[in-house]
Amino acid sequence: MILIKKIFLFFKRESKLFYRNIVDLFSNILFFFLSIFIFVFALGTDEQLLKSIGLGIIWSLLLLSSTLSLRRFYEEDFNNGVLIIIHMRGISYELIVFLKILSHFLFVQMPFLISIPVASLLFNLPIYEVYNLMITFIIGSLILSCLSSMSASMNLLNKANFSIGGIIVLLFSIPIIIFSVGINEIESDYKSLINILIGIALIFLGISPWASASFLKLAIRNK
């Protein structure tokens, strides 16, 4: 019972921090839209072309914009030692990571869901593709949150090479892109692809708390 209370408390703090950092979210979404505009202007006014490559572009830009906020995943909590204090109050590092992933998924990834239909409008995507895109984004962004957590915890002690974290996330997100964009190519049996995506998400959700927690412990011991 006390643990559940503490978990709620953790989410309350995360939501407050999210509210204070809401400008970050707006700038991420702005980055996403500006990049789409740049693509549209660069490709010209060929409606058929935009329609055929729109989905791929939206997905790649969603990936890139989610790597923008990567460094903030654990950095502040790690540097000021809040992670240690929360751990000392009876929450294991694994649970902290799991809660962080969930809050990242809710507060950082889900707001993008609103921007997807608007972006699809710019590419004149058919409605079933927008629908597929949103479903695959919900599953894919959970995988992305797990990947971000692992990459961010890996790079806590890395003060020099900032881009390596983004590279790790982009590298492992290739399967997400393949299965997410592939859904629209197979018209008859797209449910199997969604099942594969859910499978990947569950695997990552299973692995990442333990992997990230060991990276966190390693970083705390070597700080």
Next chain:
Amino acid sequence: MLLINNLSFFRNDNLIFENVNVSLSNGQVIQIRGKNGSGKTTFLKVILNILISKTGEIFWEGQNIKKNIFKFYNQVTYIADHNTSSRKLSVLDNIKFWKELSSSNLSDDDSLLLLETFNLKKYLNVETMYLSSGEIKKLELLRLVLEQKKLWILDEPYNHLDDLSTEILNQTFVDHINNDGIILFASHYNPVISKLEILEFN
């Protein structure tokens, strides 16, 4: 009580400290003194199991802390030498978070009174990043009273504090040892506390 037995710590094969034996019983306060880089902070972190030593054992109330670490943590307040309050949250938000996280019984009125003692009540809804370093340190030290734990482990608690706040902190220490509490702190400042014992680090 806290018993530290034959504790040694190596970092990358460099010896930081060797064979430290300390025993702390209820109502005792120990100050760790030593030069910069003599391993005071490392020693405190090893006691808290944040850093893990290869040799030596630590017992809390007769039990090895490694066997039941959360039982030990449940009795400890640790004030690090940096600020653990979140910069983007207000003073009130930070205090509420610490209080609820440690399941403290302190009432809201009492915590407001605490803020007033340290002259922080006027910043109640101000984000912590706008406070001066002394004020942030005072906010940090409020956790000692907020969390209501028996063992206090502090790293440089006197940094950035003015004379009045130093006096209040000394008085808080005295009150805590009179209530059978245990205090272990590392500091370069030498406070005037009647029962203070010194542990030298070379």
